[in-house]
Amino acid sequence: MNVKENVIASLHQALASELTPAEIGPLLEVPKSSKLGDYAFPTFVLAKTWHRAPQQIAAELVERIDASGYEQVVATGAYVNFFLDKGAFAQQTVQTILAQGAAYGDSTQGQQANIPIDMSSPNIAKPMSMGHLRSTVIGNSLAKIYAKLGFHPIKINYLGDWGTQFGKLIVAYHKWGSEAEIKADPIGNLLKYYVHFHEEAEKDPKLDDEGRAWFKKLEDGDPEATHLWEWFRGLSLAEFKKIYDRLGITFDSYNGEAYYNDKMAPVVADLEQQGLLQESQGAQIVDLTAEGLNPALIKRSDGATLYITRDLAAAIDRYQKFHFSLSLYVVGAEQTEHFKQLKAVLTKMGYDWAAQIVHVPFGLITKDGKKLSTRKGNVVLLDQVLDEAVSLAQAQIAAKNPQLVNAATVAHQVGVGAVIFHDLKNDRLDSFDFNLQDVVRFEGETGPYVQYTNARAQSILRKADFSEDLTSATVPLTDPQAWDVVKYLADFPNVIQRAAAAFEPSVIAKYALRLAKAFNKYYANSKILVADEQLAARLGLVTAVSQVLQSALALLGVAAPEEM
């Protein structure tokens, strides 16, 4: 029985005839300040039936409650405040973490159910920008969170390797490109052609028609178009993989949009057979007015397919392969309508598993208040941001810890960690204007702050040179700073659950910051390496903190160097 259940039971005993444990649970709260207690029960709800002031009710309840097992139970205003037995609770929490190690917070609730995660999805022939970072790191973190809860995530990089833009790119290459240029700097020059194409198309709309025509050729298997496409794709993928290596992120599948090229026909046929397809202005659509949505455009008037056609095929393919319990799409909020349409069409087709598809949207990153646009050249290149962050970390290490042995590796871990953490610490849906100074900051609420806290803990443990078995440490840790740390440690499993339920890595990131802050406060106020009877208890706490910080960072996909 956990402590919360104990508190509920105590209240239930005092209120037997009035509230059931199931009713008491949701009313229970955690006071803002631990000075007020560890759990609080507000008595307002009882005021009507008791015909008395809440303050009096609180006082009376305290009389009735059996306070044994608690440090104390007191009435403060209208609240009944429970103070836990700190020694026992600290002991239990720390020992649990020491015993379970990296498995602390694990659950088997997922029963290895498959969860494909559609993430990252950069477009071929375009550089990876800060926008792609969001999808990549959020998806990666969700995969780790769900894996910890016993699910089986499948990270799918749904590459943007199909569509009209390839027709445009082929036209641009024919008109202005050269093989030599592309070999020298593949993505840079492909991007240059693409941007140039759009500039020219402004003046000469016929170019767009040419682009569409070349894409049609590609779809029909034209050898030249296919050859160029394969070339562009291979070059791009090689560049992307360099960035994924830097981020420390891997994928289970690189099946992009092109992979579904030959899987769309059966879907379209099925739609037709079920009478869901209709012609409108020369195009094939599924009408969704009953669902309050715009029609889903399945085929263009020239017969070419569209984004949603491929997504339908992909969704069905993923279900057939994985029989997923959830299918996540970590895609920008601007595509919300698209996923509503996707689910609506699948539902119309009779696929009840459409309900298990979850669009995990995130806010837009802007630059100087404007949307990032590859076409307009208004991009923030991820590679450059990472370079900048790593070189700043390098400078920081040179200044603060010049004798650090593996400085280059740590600079990489800290720089990249700062960038990833910055992207994960806020609510997914928050939009933000890109600001390099914020992204590469190492002080305050940042990834390096958490990393640094762990490095300090590790440093203590190295210096302690302690061989005693910490799991037998029985001395309680009850001073206020240590107590806050213990409470955060105990909360970790619950935090993971909340993060998973909300598809929200920021819940983990914020938790890591709070734990780090609490530990730094303890560290500043208590000398840990003192040879007294509580040394083992303190080292146990430090070990537990380091373990949980490492676990939290791991869930975010951020490295935890032992020294920095």
Place this chain on the structure above:
RNA sequence: GGCGCAGUAGCUCAGCUGGAUAGAGCAACGGUCUUCUAAACCGUAGGUCGAGAGUUCGAACCUCUCCUGCGUCACCA
């Protein structure tokens, strides 16, 4: 215009299912390294929680209206 997301301290944001004096970080000012890594810690200052009504014992949180910003509204993805 319809739909969606957002509006909390100078800036960037927390605030779990409505609850006890609204919290952090950055920036500003002032402290703390002969002692476990000062990438840290402590303190000062800073707020009509966009505006107005309503529901409630109680609202930053729920409902409605309005204002502002962003996204989106079929042949891009």
